[in-house]
Every structure is written in C-alpha cells, then in structure tokens.
Amino acid sequence: MxxxxxxxxxxxxxxxxxxxxxxxxxxxxxxxxxxxxEATEKFYDCNVYTNEENIPTESTYCVNDILDNKFYCKSWECEALECPLDQQLPQKGDDCSICPDTCTNGGRLFNKGERIPCIDGSNKCTCISTGTVISTRRGTNKFWLCGAPVP
The missing domain is CATH 1.20.5 (Single alpha-helices involved in coiled-coils or other helix-helix interfaces)
Incomplete structure (x- = not known):
C-alpha cells in the first residue's frame, strides 16, 4: 500500500x-x-417540580409534599394597575406593584380593608394599609393551594 x-x-x-x-x-x-x-407535571392549578432548583423564583408560591417529595407551585402574573405610573409603589415581599390604599397577594390586587382568600388557598388575607397584608395563620397543603378536592 x-x-x-x-x-x-x-x-x-x-x-x-x-x-x-x-x-x-x-x-x-x-x-x-x-x-x-425539566418538564413539570400539572396537579390542578399547580405545576409540580421534583427538583427545587427548577422552581421559578418570582411570582410563585409552593408547598413541599414530603410524602411524595415533590413541590406543588402556583405562579401568577400581576394585575394591571389603574393608578397613574407616578403613584405606583412596590409592595414589600411581593413582586407586584400596588396603588395607594391597595395590597396584592398572589398577583391579585385588593383594597384597604378588603379581605380575600390568600394565594395558599387556606388563609384569608386582609389589606390593613397601603402594601400591608395580614393573614390568618392556618397551614396549607397541595390540595388547598392547587384547588384540588381534598381526599
């Protein structure tokens, strides 16, 4: 060769x-x-994650079910504000902005003095002053958070 x-x-x-x-x-x-x-599965109104590192860090509330070692998360978008841009304020501890005499929880805007269901599906949230929300202190689980029937 x-x-x-x-x-x-x-x-x-x-x-x-x-x-x-x-x-x-x-x-x-x-x-x-x-x-x-990582492809997430759905559980009623929630996305399900097996790896905590894959959970979005903004506008998301999660519970960890230790029995199946999964994270059940509800995400949201902020409601559009009706006040002028120069009156819009950040709300401490929340990704959504607010108008004077309002609060937000889970992207839902509500007025001072108003009481609404909290994003966790278990508690009641009350807006006591601009951007200040108090809530009942009941624990939650994947069923309440995700809007699933409780077995």
Whole structure:
C-alpha cells in the first residue's frame, strides 16, 4: 500500500470519528437541555417540580409534599394597575406593584380593608394599609393551594 492509500484510510477514519464525536456531543447536550428545562407535571392549578432548583423564583408560591417529595407551585402574573405610573409603589415581599390604599397577594390586587382568600388557598388575607397584608395563620397543603378536592 502506498502512502496515498494510508492517507485516504486515515481521512475516512477521521471523518467517522468526527461524526461519532458530534453524535455524542449532541446526545449530552440534549440530556443537559432536558435537565435544565425539566418538564413539570400539572396537579390542578399547580405545576409540580421534583427538583427545587427548577422552581421559578418570582411570582410563585409552593408547598413541599414530603410524602411524595415533590413541590406543588402556583405562579401568577400581576394585575394591571389603574393608578397613574407616578403613584405606583412596590409592595414589600411581593413582586407586584400596588396603588395607594391597595395590597396584592398572589398577583391579585385588593383594597384597604378588603379581605380575600390568600394565594395558599387556606388563609384569608386582609389589606390593613397601603402594601400591608395580614393573614390568618392556618397551614396549607397541595390540595388547598392547587384547588384540588381534598381526599
């Protein structure tokens, strides 16, 4: 065999190795991609997560069911405000802004003195002054949070 034949064989081997390496890289990238955007299952009004690191950090309230080791989370978008932009205020401990004499809980805007169901599905929230919410102190679970029938 001549050196030309060896070069041709070597070139074919290189090409096959490149294809194999690309396939392996694509496989691992797809594994990483699926891990990063872990598909969540639904449980009534909630998204269910098995990995706490995948839970959104804003506008989300979760409970951890220790029996099945899953996180049941309800997310929301903030209601549109009706007051002028220069009167809109951040509410401490909440991602949503508010207007004077209002509060928000779970994205829902409500007026001072008004009492509404809290986002956890278990407690009652009352707006006592601009941005200040007090609530009853009852515990919650995935059924109340997610709007599921309690077994």
């Amino acid at each position: 001549t050196s030309y034949h060896f070069e041709k064989i070597f070139y074919k081997i290189q090409m096959k190795m490149k294809i194999a390496v690309h396939a392996i890289v694509c496989f691992f990238i797809s594994l990483c991609f699926f891990e990063i955007i």
